[in-house]
Amino acid sequence: MTTKAPEPANSEPKSSSSPPNVVVMVRLDTHTEEGRLRSFWVSESQLCDVSPVFKAAFQGRFLESREKSYRLEDTSPSTAACLVNWICTRKSFLHETTENRNWQEYYLQLAHLYVCASEYLILDLVDLLEANFICSLRTNLIMRQPNFHPGSLCVDVIYGNTPPSAKLRKILTAFYAAHAPSPGIYADANLRAIMTDCPDFRDDVAAALEKRKRDPYKQRKRGPVTKQYQNDA
Structure with missing residues (x-):
C-alpha cells in the first residue's frame, strides 16, 4: 500500500488563511468495492494535528489545499469510518462491548x-x-x-x-x-x-x-x- 503523493496545484497558493476560530472542514474520499464514492467530513485542524501527511497536503501548495479533499487510497469505507471516529473522539472501537x-x-x-x-x-x-x-x-x-x-x-x-x-x-x-x-x-x-x-x-x-x-x-x-x-x- 503506497501513500498517494499530494498533487501540485496549478494556481498560486492562497494569499490569506481562514479567520481565527473558524472550523474548516475537509473531505476524505474513499470508494466501496463496487466503486461508489463514500466521503467523510472532518475538521482540518484535527486532521493536521494527528498526521504530518495530511498537514503537508492541506497546508502546502497542493491541489488538496484548494479543493479541501483527499482521496484515501486502498482504504475501505469501514476503515475510513473508524479512522475518522478516532480523530474526532480519540477512542478506538476497542471500547465497544x-x-x-x-x-x-x-x-x-x-x-x-x-x-x-x-x-x-x-x-x-x-x-x-x-x-x-x-x-x-x-x-x-x-x-x-x-x-x-x-x-x-x-x-x-x-x-x-x-x-x-x-x-x-x-x-x-x-x-x-x-x-x-x-x-x-x-x-x-x-x-x-x-x-x-x-x-x-x-x-x-x-x-x-x-x-x-x-x-x-x-x-x-x-x-x-x-x-x-x-x-x-
Whole structure:
C-alpha cells in the first residue's frame, strides 16, 4: 500500500488563511468495492494535528489545499469510518462491548486500521492499536474464548502492508511463538499455507521460537500475557 503523493496545484497558493476560530472542514474520499464514492467530513485542524501527511497536503501548495479533499487510497469505507471516529473522539472501537464479538472480524478490522494509521504516520493511533491488540489477546486467553487467535486473513493484511520494522508484526510472531504447543493455534490450514507463501512471517515465527529457546526463563514461566508480548516484541 503506497501513500498517494499530494498533487501540485496549478494556481498560486492562497494569499490569506481562514479567520481565527473558524472550523474548516475537509473531505476524505474513499470508494466501496463496487466503486461508489463514500466521503467523510472532518475538521482540518484535527486532521493536521494527528498526521504530518495530511498537514503537508492541506497546508502546502497542493491541489488538496484548494479543493479541501483527499482521496484515501486502498482504504475501505469501514476503515475510513473508524479512522475518522478516532480523530474526532480519540477512542478506538476497542471500547465497544466484547459480548458476542466476532474476534476474527475484530482482528481484521484492527489490522486494516493499523495499516492505514501507519501509512499516514498517525503515530498515536498506531501505538493505541498495538496496545489494543495485546489487550485483546490477553482478554481472550483469560476468558478462554474459542478461535481467539488472529487468523490467516489478519496475518496476510499485516505482512502484506507493513514494513519489517512494524511492531505489530513482532507482537503477532511473539504470540505464535509463545503458544506454539497449543493445538488450536496451528490447526488453521490457511495459516499454514500463509507460512508457506509468506516467508517473512514464517521466518519471524521461527526467530521468535529460537529466541524463547535461548531464554530459560520464558520456557519456565510465561508470566502476564501483556508483559510477555511487549517484552518479546
